Amino acid sequence: KxxxxxxxxxxxxxxxxxxxxxxxxxxxxxxxNKDTVQVRYGDNSQSPMMAFKDxxxxxxCYELAFNALKYQDLLEQILLDSNAYPCYSIPDELTxxxxxxxxxxxxxxxxxxxxxxxxELVTEVxxxxxxxxxxxxxxxxxxxxxxxxxxxxxxxxFVPETIWKQEQRASALPLYxxxxxxxxxxxxxxxxxxxxxxxxxxSVSDFDHYTYAVDQHCHDxxxxxxxxxxxxxxxxxxxxxxxxxx
Numbered sequence: 001k002x003x004x005x006x007x008x009x010x011x012x013x014x015x016x017x018x019x020x021x022x023x024x025x026x027x028x029x030x031x032x033n034k035d036t037v038q039v040r041y042g043d044n045s046q047s048p049m050m051a052f053k054d055x056x057x058x059x060x061c062y063e064l065a066f067n068a069l070k071y072q073d074l075l076e077q078i079l080l081d082s083n084a085y086p087c088y089s090i091p092d093e094l095t096x097x098x099x100x101x102x103x104x105x106x107x108x109x110x111x112x113x114x115x116x117x118x119x120e121l122v123t124e125v126x127x128x129x130x131x132x133x134x135x136x137x138x139x140x141x142x143x144x145x146x147x148x149x150x151x152x153x154x155x156x157x158f159v160p161e162t163i164w165k166q167e168q169r170a171s172a173l174p175l176y177x178x179x180x181x182x183x184x185x186x187x188x189x190x191x192x193x194x195x196x197x198x199x200x201x202x203s204v205s206d207f208d209h210y211t212y213a214v215d216q217h218c219h220d221x222x223x224x225x226x227x228x229x230x231x232x233x234x235x236x237x238x239x240x241x242x243x244x245x246x
Contacts, residue, residue, distance in 0.1 A: 012104060012113025015122035016050040017061055022097035023049050024065035024217065029096065030072055039076040039085060039099075042092025049217055050122075055178075058218065062176065062246055068096075068103045069173075074146065075099050078106075081145070082138035090131055097128050102139065105132055110140045174204050175229060176246035179220040184242040186220060192237060221246070 026044050052058040068075065079085035079102065090098060104113075113129070132139065179189050190200065193212060201211045207225040215221035222243070224232055237243045 010108040010111075012108060013060060013064075014053075014057075014116045014119045015125040016053070016120060017057055017064065018097060018101055018104070018125045018128075019047070019050050019122055020052065020058075020061040021064035021068070022094075022100045023047065024061060025068045025100050026096040027216070028065065028069050029099075030069070038080055039095060040092045041095045044093045044096060047093070050120075052218075059246070064100055064104060066173070067107075068100045071103060072099065075102050077146065078102065078139055078142045081142040082135050084132070084135040084139060087131060090128060094124055094128060097124060098132070101125070101128050101132060105136075105139070106143055110136055173226060174207070175224045175226055175232065176215070177222045177224060177232070178244040178246060179222065180242050180244055181220055183240070184237070189222070189237065189242070196235070 023044065026041065029041060032039075052061070076085075076099070079098070085098070087098075112133075179186055193200075198210050198212055201207065201213050203213055203216075204223055206213070209225060209227055211225065212228075213223045215223055232238065233245070235243070238245075
């Protein structure tokens with residue numbers, strides 16, 4: 001059976017997407033043990049999020065951040081093996097950006113990204129992008145060596161263990177849910193969930209089964225514990241399209 005695979009040309013994203021994805025990644029990345037840590041993530045809490053152009057670009061930012069998280073170990077290893085890290089021209093505050101942009105670069109098969117018209121250029125993104133390009137051959141070679149060593153056709157091979165470890169740790173990633181504000185207001189969602197016996201908590205670390213939190217960066221994104229998935233998808237809020245799973 002011949003399946004025709006539609007190949008989508010990946011051209012990269014406008015600078016603001018990388019900035020926001022790096023900011024989200026900074027908040028969710030796995031903190032390594034202080035003794036084994038080789039790649040350091042500085043504190044980027046001073047850098048503000050940029051405004052999301054639309055729902056789609058917000059979704060892309062979250063996707064990019066979660067992919068960087070999924071492959072965090074592999075991406076760090078590639079940076080180290082290619083000698084692109086440690087890098088003296090790029091401060092630790094920008095490590096998140098470096099990792100997110102490296103994920104995207106390998107996703108584009110190390111092809112150049114196109115420049116988007118009317119795009120607001122961001123100095124940091126331009127700098128990190130140029131830096132990665134200087135190492136592009138070494139980065140591609142480091143990834144290839146990893147794939148050969150593990151007999152892996154694609155980088156998906158590198159997920160199971162890291163994801164598996166994360167699932168051991170606090171049962172899987174929390175569920176991110178958009179509130180469809182065209183159909184329902186935030187207040188109505190909160191009161192509806194409360195009526196169904198759910199409690200709003202400050203953060204993911206306070207989760208138990210019947211709880212949810214509001215995302216700190218996007219107030220119309222709710223976060224639920226992964227154990228609540230089945231029940232969540234059966235809520236009428238979902239079936240009516242008032243909540244959408246990220």
